[in-house]
Amino acid sequence: MLGKLAIQSLWNRKGSVMLSLLAMTVSIFVLLAVENIRYQTKENFSNTVSGVDLIVGARTGSLNLLLYSVFRIGNPTNNIQWQTYEDITNNDQVKWAIPISLGDSHKGYRVMGTSKDYFQHFSYGKKHDLEFAKGQAFDQVFDVVLGAEVAKKLGYQLGEKIVLAHGVAAISFSMHDDRPFTVVGILKPTGTPVDQTLHVSLQGIEAIHIDWQQGVKIANSGLSQADLKKANLQPKSITAFMLGLKSKIATFHVQRTINNYAAEPVVAILPGVALSELWRMIAVLENTLLLVSALVFIAACLGVSAMLLASIRERRREIQLLRIMGAPPMVLFLLIELEALIITLVSCVLGAGLLTACLATLKDYFASQYGLHIEINLFTQNSMYLLAAVVSASVVVAVIPSLSGYRKALRAQ
Amino acid sequence: MAIELANIRFHYPKRPNHRVLNIPAWSLASGAQAFVHGPSGGGKSTLLGLLSGLLTPVEGQVTVLGERLDTMNSRQRDQFRAANIGYVFQQFNLMPYLNAIDNLLLATGFSNRKTSKTQKQEIEDLFAALNIAEQQWSVPTRALSIGQQQRVAIARALINKPKLLIADEPTSSLDKANRDAFMELLMPMVAEHQMTLLFVSHDLSLSSYFSRFESLDDFNHLEEAS
Numbered sequence: 001m002l003g004k005l006a007i008q009s010l011w012n013r014k015g016s017v018m019l020s021l022l023a024m025t026v027s028i029f030v031l032l033a034v035e036n037i038r039y040q041t042k043e044n045f046s047n048t049v050s051g052v053d054l055i056v057g058a059r060t061g062s063l064n065l066l067l068y069s070v071f072r073i074g075n076p077t078n079n080i081q082w083q084t085y086e087d088i089t090n091n092d093q094v095k096w097a098i099p100i101s102l103g104d105s106h107k108g109y110r111v112m113g114t115s116k117d118y119f120q121h122f123s124y125g126k127k128h129d130l131e132f133a134k135g136q137a138f139d140q141v142f143d144v145v146l147g148a149e150v151a152k153k154l155g156y157q158l159g160e161k162i163v164l165a166h167g168v169a170a171i172s173f174s175m176h177d178d179r180p181f182t183v184v185g186i187l188k189p190t191g192t193p194v195d196q197t198l199h200v201s202l203q204g205i206e207a208i209h210i211d212w213q214q215g216v217k218i219a220n221s222g223l224s225q226a227d228l229k230k231a232n233l234q235p236k237s238i239t240a241f242m243l244g245l246k247s248k249i250a251t252f253h254v255q256r257t258i259n260n261y262a263a264e265p266v267v268a269i270l271p272g273v274a275l276s277e278l279w280r281m282i283a284v285l286e287n288t289l290l291l292v293s294a295l296v297f298i299a300a301c302l303g304v305s306a307m308l309l310a311s312i313r314e315r316r317r318e319i320q321l322l323r324i325m326g327a328p329p330m331v332l333f334l335l336i337e338l339e340a341l342i343i344t345l346v347s348c349v350l351g352a353g354l355l356t357a358c359l360a361t362l363k364d365y366f367a368s369q370y371g372l373h374i375e376i377n378l379f380t381q382n383s384m385y386l387l388a389a390v391v392s393a394s395v396v397v398a399v400i401p402s403l404s405g406y407r408k409a410l411r412a413q
Numbered sequence: 414m415a416i417e418l419a420n421i422r423f424h425y426p427k428r429p430n431h432r433v434l435n436i437p438a439w440s441l442a443s444g445a446q447a448f449v450h451g452p453s454g455g456g457k458s459t460l461l462g463l464l465s466g467l468l469t470p471v472e473g474q475v476t477v478l479g480e481r482l483d484t485m486n487s488r489q490r491d492q493f494r495a496a497n498i499g500y501v502f503q504q505f506n507l508m509p510y511l512n513a514i515d516n517l518l519l520a521t522g523f524s525n526r527k528t529s530k531t532q533k534q535e536i537e538d539l540f541a542a543l544n545i546a547e548q549q550w551s552v553p554t555r556a557l558s559i560g561q562q563q564r565v566a567i568a569r570a571l572i573n574k575p576k577l578l579i580a581d582e583p584t585s586s587l588d589k590a591n592r593d594a595f596m597e598l599l600m601p602m603v604a605e606h607q608m609t610l611l612f613v614s615h616d617l618s619l620s621s622y623f624s625r626f627e628s629l630d631d632f633n634h635l636e637e638a639s
Contacts, residue, residue, distance in 0.1 A: 001519055005511070005519065009508075317505040318508065321502075321505060321506065321508065323467060323491075324500045325494075325519065326491050326492065326494045326523035328491045329487075331523075
C-alpha cells in the first residue's frame with residue numbers, strides 16, 4: 001500500500017515531479033552515455049588488433065604510428081623503404097609480416113595496399129581471423145577486397161569495377177580512373193576499421209601510381225595494360241608493417257634491433273603498450289567527463305530533494321491524517337524515500353531508454369565518422385555499478401526531506 | 414470505562430508557562446456518546462491529541478479502553494490508535510488523490526487486522542450502509558462533494574471497527590442540510606457498532622443528539638493551575 005500511496009502522491013504532484021524526473025533522466029542519460037562511449041571506445045580500440053607483436057613504421061611517436069597503421073586515423077609522417085622491410089622481415093625471429101601501404105581512398109573509405117599474408121595472419125578481437133562473406137583474397141593486380149561496411153554502404157557486389165582516388169579526402173579530384181579495380185572479395189563484419197577499408201595488393205598500389213609524380217598524373221604517359229604487365233611492380237616504399245614473432249620472449253630484442261636499424265630511421269612499437277599510452281592520455285578527459293556527469297547528477301538529485309522538501313510543507317494535513325490512522329513517523333520517512341527511489345528508478349529506465357534510442361540512431365554515424373562500432377548493450381558491469389551508485393546516491397540525498405517528513409510526523413496532532 | 418483521565422497537566426514544550434490542560438479527573442463510560450464543547454483555542458484539540466496518543470501528558474494518567482497510553486512508547490501508541498480509535502476531522506479526512514476504496518484500505522493497512530479476504534466486502538457493506546453510491550467508490554475523493562467526502566470519512570473511521578470514535582468538529586464545514594444528514598448517518602452507525610463516541614464541537618445545536626453534554630471548561634480547571 002505504501003508503494004501505491006507513493007506513486008499516487010507523486011502523480012498528484014505531477015507538474016513538479018515531471019520536471020524533477022526530466023532533470024534526473026537527462027543526468028542519468030549523460031552519465032550512462034559517457035560511461036558507455038568510454039567503454040565502447042576502449043573495447044573497439046582493444047579489439048582492433050590482436051596477435052600482432054610489433055608495428056614498424058617511419059620514426060614518429062608510437063601513438064601516431066599505431067593510429068594511422070591500425071585505426072586509419074591521421075596520416076603517416078613518412079614512408080619506409082621496401083629494402084628496410086625486407087631486411088627486417090628476414091630476421092630469424094619473424095614468423096610473418098604484413099606490409100601496409102596507405103594514401104589512397106574510395107568515396108571517403110581508405111585503401112590499404114598489402115599482401116595476401118594480411119588475410120592469413122591479421123586477427124582482431126580475441127584472435128578472430130578475417131573471414132570472407134563472399135569471394136576470396138586478391139590474386140590479380142587490379143583486384144580489390146572490400147571491408148563489410150564499404151560493401152554494404154556503397155552497395156558493391158563481386159565483379160563490380162571501382163575507381164580509386166589519390167589521397168584520403170572524402171571528395172577527391174585526382175582519380176585513378178584509367179585503372180579500375182574489380183571487387184573479388186567481401187569480408188565479414190569485424191567491428192573494426194577493417195570494415196571501412198578497401199584492400200588491394202601492393203602491386204595494385206604501385207600500378208596506379210606508375211605514371212604519377214609528386215601526387216600528380218603525368219599527362220599522356222602512354223602506358224598501356226601490356227606495358228603494365230611487363231613493368232616491375234615491386235613497391236619501392238611502404239607506409240608501415242606489422243610483425244608476428246616466433247616467440248613472445250624475443251619481442252623486446254627484435255624491437256631493439258629494429259630501433260637500432262642503421263640504414264633508415266624506423267621505429268617498432270608494441271601495440272598493447274601504445275594503447276596503454278593512449279588510455280593514459282585520455283584518462284584525464286575521461287575522468288573529467290565522468291566528474292562533470294556526476295556533478296550534473298548530484299545537481300539533479302538535489303533538485304529532487306528540494307522538490308520533496310518543498311512538498312512536505314504542502315503535505316502537513318496528509319501527514320496528520322496518516323498519523324491519526326496509526327502510521328508511525330518512520331512510515332513517513334520511508335514514504336518520502338520511496339518517492340525519491342521511484343523518481344530515480346523511472347529516470348534510470350527513461351535515461352537508459354533514451355540512450356539506447358540515441359545509440360541506435362547514431363550507430364551508423366559513429367561508425368562512418370569515427371570508426372567507432374558501438375554495440376547497444378547498456379548492461380555492462382560498469383553501467384550496473386554506475387546505476388547502483390545513482391540509486392544509492394538518490395536514497396542518501398533523499399534523507400534530507402525524509403527526515404523533515406519524519407520530524408513533521410512526530411509533531412503532528 | 415472507555416476513557417479515564419486523572420491529574421492531567423499539559424503544556425507544549427515551547428511554551429512551558431502556558432498550561433493548556435489541567436484535568437483532575439474525567440471519564441467516559443463505554444458505549445457513551447458525549448458532546449464536549451468549548452471555545453477555539455480552549456484545549457479541545459490538545460485533549461483529543463492526548464486521547465489518541467499523539468501527545469503525552471506532562472503529568473497524569475490517560476487510560477483509554479483500559480490501556481494506559483501515558484506509559485506506552487510511541488510505536489505502541491501508534492498501533493493502539495490504528496487498532497482501536499476512529500477519528501473524523503473537520504476537513505482533510507481523506508487522501509484527496511486516492512479513491513474511496515484505497516482510502517479505506519490505507520486505514521486498514523496500519524491496523525493489525527488480517528482479514529484481507531473480507532476487507533473488500535466490509536468496505537462495500539460500509540459504503541452501502543452510508544449511502545455512498547458505487548460510482549463514487551473509485552474516483553479520487555477530491556472529486557466528491559464535501560458531504561460525500563464526510564460520509565467516506567465516517568467509513569474510513571469505522572473500517573477498523575474501533576471501540577472509540579473521536580470526532581473533531583466534523584460538521585464545521587457543512588451547511589445545515591449536510592450537517593443534519595451527517596449526524597443522522599453517524600449516530601445510528603455508532604449505536605449499531607456499540608462504539609463510544611467523543612464528539613467535540615463549538616456548535617451547540619448538535620447537543621440534542623447526545624446523552625451527555627459538557628463544556629471543556631467544566632473539567633479543565635486552568636484557574637487552579639495558574
